[in-house]
Amino acid sequence: MYGVYLIHVAICICFMDGIDGQPLYEDKCHVDEMSRPCNEAYSNVCVKNNPCDNGASCGLTPEGYICKCPAGWQGDHCDEDINKCDGNPCKNGGTCNNNKVAFTCSCAVGWTGTFCEVESAARCPIGWDHHGNSCYLFSKDTQSWNNSSDSCASVGASLVAIESQTEQTFIQNRLRHEFASFMWWLGGNDQFVSTDQTWYWVQTEQKINSGYTDWHRKEPDNPGQQHCLAMRKDFNYQWCDDYCPELHAYICEMTLGDLDFIG
Ligand SMILES: [Ca+2]
Numbered sequence: 054m055y056g057v058y059l060i061h062v063a064i065c066i067c068f069m070d071g072i073d074g075q076p077l078y079e080d081k082c083h084v085d086e087m088s089r090p091c092n093e094a095y096s097n098v099c100v101k102n103n104p105c106d107n108g109a110s111c112g113l114t115p116e117g118y119i120c121k122c123p124a125g126w127q128g129d130h131c132d133e134d135i136n137k138c139d140g141n142p143c144k145n146g147g148t149c150n151n152n153k154v155a156f157t158c159s160c161a162v163g164w165t166g167t168f169c170e171v172e173s174a175a176r177c178p179i180g181w182d183h184h185g186n187s188c189y190l191f192s193k194d195t196q197s198w199n200n201s202s203d204s205c206a207s208v209g210a211s212l213v214a215i216e217s218q219t220e221q222t223f224i225q226n227r228l229r230h231e232f233a234s235f236m237w238w239l240g241g242n243d244q245f246v247s248t249d250q251t252w253y254w255v256q257t258e259q260k261i262n263s264g265y266t267d268w269h270r271k272e273p274d275n276p277g278q279q280h281c282l283a284m285r286k287d288f289n290y291q292w293c294d295d296y297c298p299e300l301h302a303y304i305c306e307m308t309l310g311d312l313d314f315i316g
């Protein structure tokens with residue numbers, strides 16, 4: 054029996070070599086004429102009563118067996134799931150999902166790639182126009198300024214704030230070529246912050262006359278009465294004040310950073 058034991062030990066060390074990158078049994082031991090006892094031991098320990106979970110390799114050792122774990126698993130029996138999301142490998146606000154073999158990243162809008170490290174082109178919702186860092190919706194209906202503002206808010210936007218010549222030019226071109234409405238509400242109001250008739254963009258809460266403006270030369274012409282900002286076709290879509298209850302078309306704007314709801 055002693056002799057058999059020694060043979061067993063020698064061959065089973067051979068199996069240990071096997072689990073370090075080599076096929077377990079065949080390559081290392083099939084030429085060994087004394088391999089049969091170990092072959093039987095392997096069959097009993099690693100095949101009939103396989104102690105290794107999750108597809109791990111099983112090998113014999115002088116002390117018994119050893120499991121070599123596949124990626125994503127750890128522990129003596131490879132039954133402990135390694136948290137692949139430790140330290141959050143997902144960048145730019147991505148969410149890590151700890152799957153069985155590896156992790157995956159659910160990327161925030163505007164990012165893609167395994168680690169959300171690649172910037173992707175953000176998209177505007179269908180029916181909206183993209184310009185610069187914003188999406189624009191040109192209404193097909195007419196409403197009061199307040200209801201127009203509510204309509205924009207209901208789709209996650211606000212009445213447009215025109216803050217540069219390029220934005221004004223973009224909107225003018227769209228209105229000239231594709232829309233018939235005579236007047237359009239913009240997101241300006243001179244009763245928004247206080248009643249002192251200072252014009253503000255409601256979207257940004259910035260003073261309109263401190264930044265870019267494109268007032269028509271005769272406007273605003275009714276301070277104290279016309280509290281809402283609009284653009285008129287016969288003014289070449291320059292700006293004017295108007296009575297807020299008037300029914301006009303309107304333009305909604307949302308910035309691409311607000312597009313959280315688009316997957
Ligand atoms: Ca804007």
Ligand SMILES: [Ca+2]
Pocket residue numbers: 272273274275279293294295
């Ligand atoms: Ca006016």
